[in-house]
Amino acid sequence: MSALTSVTLHSANWRALLADAPAVAPSLDDEQRRSFAERCRALASTEHRRLDAWSVERSDAPRDFHWSAMNARRTLGNAALRRVASAHVTSVLEAVTDVVADRLLAAAAGFARPGSLGQWLARLDDAARAIVVAEAVNWATTLVELTHDLEAAWRPAASDAYYAVAGARVTLRAQREFLIDGPTRVVVRVRGGSPGRSAGAGLRAELAVETLAHPHGDAPGRYVGVWPEAGLALAVEGTLEDVRAGARNLLRAARRTTPEVLSSAA
Amino acid sequence: MTYAPAMTILDVLRGDPSARPSTDETIPLALRARLEAAVDPRREALVVRAPRGEGGFATSAGRLRGILVHELVRLAAAGYDWRNPAADALAAWRANGPRELVEDLTRFEPDERAALRADVEAHAVVLRRSLGSLPPNWMPRSALRTRVALAGGRLLLVDVVDLMAGIVGAHASVALVDVTSTPLGADAEDRVAYHALVQTLRTSRVPLASALVSTATGDVLSRFVDDDLLERAISYVRGCIEAT
Numbered sequence: 090m091s092a093l094t095s096v097t098l099h100s101a102n103w104r105a106l107l108a109d110a111p112a113v114a115p116s117l118d119d120e121q122r123r124s125f126a127e128r129c130r131a132l133a134s135t136e137h138r139r140l141d142a143w144s145v146e147r148s149d150a151p152r153d154f155h156w157s158a159m160n161a162r163r164t165l166g167n168a169a170l171r172r173v174a175s176a177h178v179t180s181v182l183e184a185v186t187d188v189v190a191d192r193l194l195a196a197a198a199g200f201a202r203p204g205s206l207g208q209w210l211a212r213l214d215d216a217a218r219a220i221v222v223a224e225a226v227n228w229a230t231t232l233v234e235l236t237h238d239l240e241a242a243w244r245p246a247a248s249d250a251y252y253a254v255a256g257a258r259v260t261l262r263a264q265r266e267f268l269i270d271g272p273t274r275v276v277v278r279v280r281g282g283s284p285g286r287s288a289g290a291g292l293r294a295e296l297a298v299e300t301l302a303h304p305h306g307d308a309p310g311r312y313v314g315v316w317p318e319a320g321l322a323l324a325v326e327g328t329l330e331d332v333r334a335g336a337r338n339l340l341r342a343a344r345r346t347t348p349e350v351l352s353s354a355a
Numbered sequence: 356m357t358y359a360p361a362m363t364i365l366d367v368l369r370g371d372p373s374a375r376p377s378t379d380e381t382i383p384l385a386l387r388a389r390l391e392a393a394v395d396p397r398r399e400a401l402v403v404r405a406p407r408g409e410g411g412f413a414t415s416a417g418r419l420r421g422i423l424v425h426e427l428v429r430l431a432a433a434g435y436d437w438r439n440p441a442a443d444a445l446a447a448w449r450a451n452g453p454r455e456l457v458e459d460l461t462r463f464e465p466d467e468r469a470a471l472r473a474d475v476e477a478h479a480v481v482l483r484r485s486l487g488s489l490p491p492n493w494m495p496r497s498a499l500r501t502r503v504a505l506a507g508g509r510l511l512l513v514d515v516v517d518l519m520a521g522i523v524g525a526h527a528s529v530a531l532v533d534v535t536s537t538p539l540g541a542d543a544e545d546r547v548a549y550h551a552l553v554q555t556l557r558t559s560r561v562p563l564a565s566a567l568v569s570t571a572t573g574d575v576l577s578r579f580v581d582d583d584l585l586e587r588a589i590s591y592v593r594g595c596i597e598a599t
Contacts, residue, residue: 099383099559158451180491182434216443217450219435220426224451226433227496234522283502318500320557 090334091326093289098320100238106324108241110310112272114327117306125301125336129257132343141262141298142291144342156209158224159281164206165189165221166228167266171245173233181233185225189218231317232266232279241269246276250295250302259343263298273310273327283319290338292325297335300327308332363487364532364568364575365520383559386552386585387505393593394506402511403595405533405549406542415459416471417536422448423475424482424536424570425498428517431486432497440479441472478536478570485568485575486518493520503556512592514553521563529554529562539569543576545591551580552588561585 096102154160169184178184192207201207210218236243250263269275276299296312308327315322325331394401423444430437430447437443445460463471489495496519503512518532531550551565565584566577578584 097387097559098557099380101380102559181494182491186434213450214446216430216435216437216446219430219433220447220451222435223429223433223497227499230494230496230522233494237522283504318557319502319504320559 090293090330091328093292094324094326096322096324098235098315098317098322103235103322104238104240106311106313106322107239107269107275107277108271110269110271110273110275111326111328112310114273114308114310115329115332116308117300117332122301122306126254126257128340129254129259129343132257132259132340134258134343137258137260138343138346139260139262140294140339140342140346142264142295144346145294145338146285146287146291156206158221161206161209161221162224162228163264165192165225166232167245169225169229170232170267171247173229174245181229182222182226185222185229188225189222228279235277235279235315235317236267239269241271241275243267243269250299252298252301261298261301261339263295263302265295265299268309271310273308275311275313276309277313277315279315279317281318282316284314284316284321284323288314288323289325290334292323293331293335294338294342295335296325296327297332297339300332301336364485364566364577365487365489365493365530379561380559382561382582382585383555386589387556389589390510390556390592391506393596394510396506396509398509398599400509400511401596401599402513403592404513406545406591416463416467416474419460419471420474420478421536424478424534425517427475427479427482428486428534429497431482431489432495432518434489434491437479441475444475444479481570481573482534482568485570485573489518489520494522495520501553501557503553505556510592510596512553512556514550516550516554519554523558523560529558529560531562531565533565533567534570535567536570538571539567539574539576543567544578544587547576547578548584548588549591551578551584552592555580555585 094106096106165185165188168188169181172178172184172187173181178187189210192201192210195201196207196211210221213221245267246265249265252261254261264278265276266279267277269277278295292312292314296308299312300306300308310327311324312327313322313324423441426444426447427437427440430443497517499516499519501514501516505512516531517534520530520532521528523529531554533546533550547565547567551562554562562580564577564579566575568575
């Protein structure tokens with residue numbers, strides 16, 4: 090397993106972290122995918138579960154989800170970054186405003202499902218919605234800042250990486266904000282707050298999901314987590330050992346979050 | 356102290372371009388090293404924050420006013436043109452903010468509510484005059500939280516900047532604005548300096564300027580970030596370390 094790389098967001102460090110990723114990364118073969126799926130299926134559960142870096146890093150039970158300005162900022166901010174990257178807008182604020190307008194339009198036209206972001210936004214009054222815009226602008230501007238003076242070509246992620254394990258009722262998710270294509274791809278995801286002690290375990294879990302979700306099982310050269318509030322970036326290399334370590338972390342989280350374990354813990 | 360009643364805060368921060376200090380990429384590293392050297396490895400972890408200001412909040416109404424004024428800053432950053440500032444700020448805070456003080460508000464007598472509304476509206480007038488319009492291409496961000504850990508986490512510098520304009524790039528182009536609903540006190544310089552230091556450590560880039568605006572009086576304290584200002588912030592943090 091490779092060591093966790095930690096750098097401050099000094100521009101030279103940051104550029105180097107993205108530019109000098111390993112030129113070669115491994116690929117998962119069918120046998121390795123099958124082996125992982127069997128282990129997931131062995132953790133039989135009556136409920137469908139979604140596992141991600143949060144599940145790996147946090148030991149407590151998942152809480153009920155409610156929309157708020159804080160947890161809407163990433164969805165809206167990432168969509169705004171895609172608009173900024175496609176050069177269809179003149180400012181981040183305009184991009185976020187357009188994204189929110191699209192969601193409201195979808196809600197008004199009946200295309201937003203109950204409980205969706207669009208439905209929630211439509212219920213807010215104008216001032217409350219402006220705070221949602223402010224949070225999303227913060228998020229998107231931070232992404233613009235991170236990509237601002239990169240020498241390497243980058244592209245915003247079209248979505249997070251998802252991998253549904255066949256027959257196991259488990260869906261894995263890896264967050265990603267933007268990618269850099271080179272000899273190997275580098276994946277960057279951004280988080281709020283400061284990295285905790287288990288941040289490395291979370292990153293390796295996301296590395297594993299990103300690799301499993303790739304059509305050919307190709308691992309990225311590097312998976313980078315950025316904590317802008319702390320001015321820090323951590324990275325793991327896309328080695329087979331790190332992918333395996335990430336898969337083990339996910340399996341541990343799956344065991345810990347089965348309804349039976351959660352109910353006995355309560 | 357720079358008192359600039361006729362200028363917007365952005366005019367003040369824009370200043371005279373020829374007077375802008377040059378940037379030196381080694382400054383953040385040197386500041387980090389100096390602060391880490393000041394931490395005794397045998398002592399417990401210490402959290403340092405910006406000076407709170409002298410006025411403080413003697414009543415929950417004062418604290419509520421401060422919260423609502425900060426909501427107005429956020430609304431301004433999002434390009435929201437408030438027409439009924441007290442109601443808009445309250446709606447924004449109720450929908451998204453922390454639940455603290457909500458119960459206090461529900462216990463207010465009608466007169467207390469009316470007084471709070473009038474107070475917030477007066478602060479909103481000063482805020483609008485001070486901020487002017489925020490051009491979207493200045494990339495305004497609001498309520499930015501920072502937690503910079505130094506010396507292996509034994510020194511944690513925590514900060515919230517109410518408004519930030521510009522993005523961190525090759526040149527010093529970021530302006531930091533702290534908005535307070537109390538009059539500027541003797542520690543205003545330390546507060547402005549502290550924001551500049553924490554931002555420098557977070558981004559490894561020295562920001563262009565740091566300012567403090569009082570919506571109580573309209574006073575603006577604005578500084579270009581130079582060695583003297585950062586030195587002042589280092590002294591403040593060292594003082595906090597020595598005081599524990």
